Amino acid sequence: MNILILEDEPLVAKNLEKLVQQLLPQALIQGPLASIETTLTWFRKHPEPDLILSDIQLADGVSFDIFQELNLSCPIIFTTAYDEYAIRAFKLNSIDYLLKPIDKNDLKCAFEKFSRWQQNSPTELFSEQLRNLLHDLENRNVRQYKHRFTAHHQRAVVAVVDTRIAYFVREEVIWLVTTDNQRLITDYASLDEVEDMLDPAQFIRANRQYIVRKDAIESYRTHYMGKIELTLIIPAKEEIVISKDKAAQFRTWFEV
Template sequence: MTILLIEDEPLIARQLQKLVRVLEPGATIDGPLASVQSICAYFNTIRSTARLTPDLVIADIQLADGVSFEAFQQVGLDVPVIFITAFDEYAIRAFKLNSIDYLLKPIDPNDLKTALVKYHRWVANGMTGFSEQFQQFLSQILERPTTPQYKRRFTGHYLRQIMSVTQEETAYFLRNELIYLYTNDGRKLITDYKTLDELEELLDPACFFRANRQCLVHLNAVAGYRPLDNSKLQIALKPPHEALELLVSKEKAAAFRHWIEG
């Protein structure tokens, strides 16, 4: 049995690999793949070399260069999928009907175990009609009007655990060699992002502002600001982060005022 993993967040990808190795010790694991481009290249290589396709795909939806649906439609995917998702309730119902199962981040080992049991039960029962139904589902999803998809949930290391934090719980991201996530209640998580530039592209600009080279701040964490003599601005954060001296350059001052006023 070969299982293909598709996940662009390194922390989640490593956790997923470990869990699959424990739950399916006899399986061959391909991936993790992190982009639409790499998924297409993987299946093109398989077909050009007459290798067997994977028996099961465990896939995140939102990837670095698009959504996995796009790749699945391009390659004509005809194997079962377990989705990893943080999508809305409507979409989750659709995933439930058109895939083996769906997993919410952070991945619960028991949920993954249940999904794998369902996969084996489906295989034992003959697994008929999946391909046509799944392709119809992909067409319907990709034809829906789309708006920019921003990350609504983040993961990071905290007290020897991988924690999941929502956008609303996030106060700011701070670069100090590593990229740290600070929560509204004062927790400090180590993330796996390499640069703030990379992270900024994933965030909703209505909620987050790039104050300077070191910091991306959430609107709900801002108590106010005051102008300084050198035309810079000093942001005042809400407790428990009021001690952080957060400056906005004079070049970004006008943009910050526009952002804070909505």
């Protein structure tokens, strides 16, 4: 059996070769190849291998570009340090993906899947693996952000959903100000505590005193000194200013 290794990190490639030799001593190992360019050149001179072990991030780009250009029929076991590529990998003849650092038992399981692939319909096996992958991803620990916040209104405790929040402000205590201009006292000890619970795609720490929700920002203008001044749909007691150092970060966040 011919196995081609695509890997741009020499130590990782050496370790992978060693694991393959231990698990499949009869295999003929080709490579390792470190880039898209060298891989494309290699395929112009060699027939397809029986199996490819491919890192996703190579020296000059992502290996997906190789397989999309060549339209290979041989199966692939992807190796990667990033889960984000996993779904895309399963659209490209992938029978498994392994997270780095590569574990010997994980590689052994991948080779066993390859053996089953040789005996079954590839489409059927890919569907099974994709279902398993989605199940794994759904059950991983995903950061959950808070969407309901309690605050005091007169003598009652009320819950405020995040879409009704205009901003949080620290004025001795932490106040929550709603989009209809209600000012409610919270029990939070600091803005740091509040910030940690909020979705950073929707809220930004403007400065030491304010956390602002994106949809509550009506407009902004850049001061001649480079800082940013915000105008909210609910006016604050004072001007909300973002420092010059955070201005570029704010503009990127606000445009998404």
